Amino acid sequence: MxxxxxxxxxxxxxxxxxxxxxxxxxxxxxxFAGVELSVVPAAGQVHMVQRPGGGGNVGVFAGPDGVLLVDSLFAPLADRLVAAVRSVTGGRIRFLINTHVHPDHIGGNEPLAGRDVLIFAHDNVRVRALERLRFPRRGGSFAPRPAAGARPVVTYNDAVSFHFNGEDVRAFLAPAAHTDGDTFVHFPESDVLHLGDVFRTTSYPIVDVYNGGTVAGTIAALEQALALAGSDTRVIPGHGLEVVGRGALVEFRDMIVDVRDRVRTMIAEGYTLEQVMAAAPTAGYDGQWGQEATWTANDFVPIVFYELGGGSLFVP
Ligand SMILES: [Zn+2]
The missing domain is CATH 1.20.5 (Single alpha-helices involved in coiled-coils or other helix-helix interfaces)
Incomplete structure (x- = not known):
């Protein structure tokens, strides 16, 4: 040449x-230009920070000893997240737990680490954060490998407890549901649960098969949450427009179980995926959970179908 x-x-x-x-x-x-975060009380010493549309809800546990955050939104929103916390308390932000590895939940990690916030997460979150991230919307999008400064510093393979602000906060691994590193955060004294993206009120469950999520685990995890939730418990969904009660959790669990059972019956009758989709097993629920353009029944039902043995997810 x-x-x-x-x-x-x-x-x-x-x-x-x-x-x-x-x-x-x-x-x-x-x-994120013009995005304004808002803060709403959950219960006791726990608040929820949310962005318009209700994505990546952040838990804020604030008391006399300082602040524990549950999830960190996106990096460009970190200053706004800190300002939102400041509207609740002047106390130091000491700890952050990531409920899972998705970019809208760990994006603020690096800037918060730069403010001396100590980051906790399940072992699998750190392992997955060592590679570029893949997530399920739009058929499996990629995000760049998180920066080293965004990685959790303290990881656990089962559970970790925090003892401050006069309460005992327990964070523990849920069954593989949204991913295989989902943490539930329980505030028994404030009577609040933050369930990360295992629980969402704006769409069908996102079962992230690229990161170890399962439908069976989603149901099992929601059962665990229900076992912890009393009639007055406030529940923060990973995605949702408001803090909700136990009833919303029951409704979400029941919907998933019903869709699973319908698809299982169709598989037993020999339906192909195309026939299952044509039979619309979610028809009764689409008005409530099928309205999010990037995650509808067309995304959810095939995952149920394949997990129940209706075919291989990786047929060439
Ligand atoms: Zn997620």
Missing amino acids: IRQPRSILAALTAVCIAAVAVAAVQNPADR
Whole structure:
């Protein structure tokens, strides 16, 4: 090849890379321009910080000894998250627990670590954060490998408890539901549960098969949550427009069990996936849980079908 064109090509390539790099730096910030976080009380010493649309709800446990956060939203929102916490308390943000590895729950880790916040998560969150992330929407999107400073510093394979603000807070691994590293955070004295993305009120459950999630585990995890929830317990969904009660949890669990049973019956009768979809086993629920454009029955039902043995998820 002639030298000159290669140089021109190299120069053009460099310009393109620079342009992409600038766009990559600018776009995440643009995406969050004008986003205002709000704070609502859950119960006791626990609040919920939410963004418009109810995505990536953050738990804030605030008392005289300081603050524990549950999840950290996205990095560009970190200052706004801190400001939201400041509207509740002037106390130091000491600890952060990630309920799972998805970017909308760990994105603020690095800036918060820079503020001396100690980050906790299940072992599998740290393991998965060592690689680029994959998540299930839009057929399996990718996100870049999180920065080293975003990784959990303290990990556990079962449970970890916090003893401060006069309460005993328990964070523990749920059955493999949304992912295989889902943590539930229970505040027995404040009577609040933060269930991460195992529980959402805005769509069907997202069972992230790329990160070890299962339908059976989702049902088992919701059963565990129900066993902890009393009639007055306030429940923070990973995604949802408000803090809800036990009844919403029962409704979500019952819907999943019903869809699973319907699909199982169809499989037993020899239905193909196409026939299952045509039979619309979620028809009665689509109005409530099927309205989120990037996660509808068309995403949820095939996962149920494949997990129940209706076929292989990885047929070429
Ligand atoms: Zn998630």
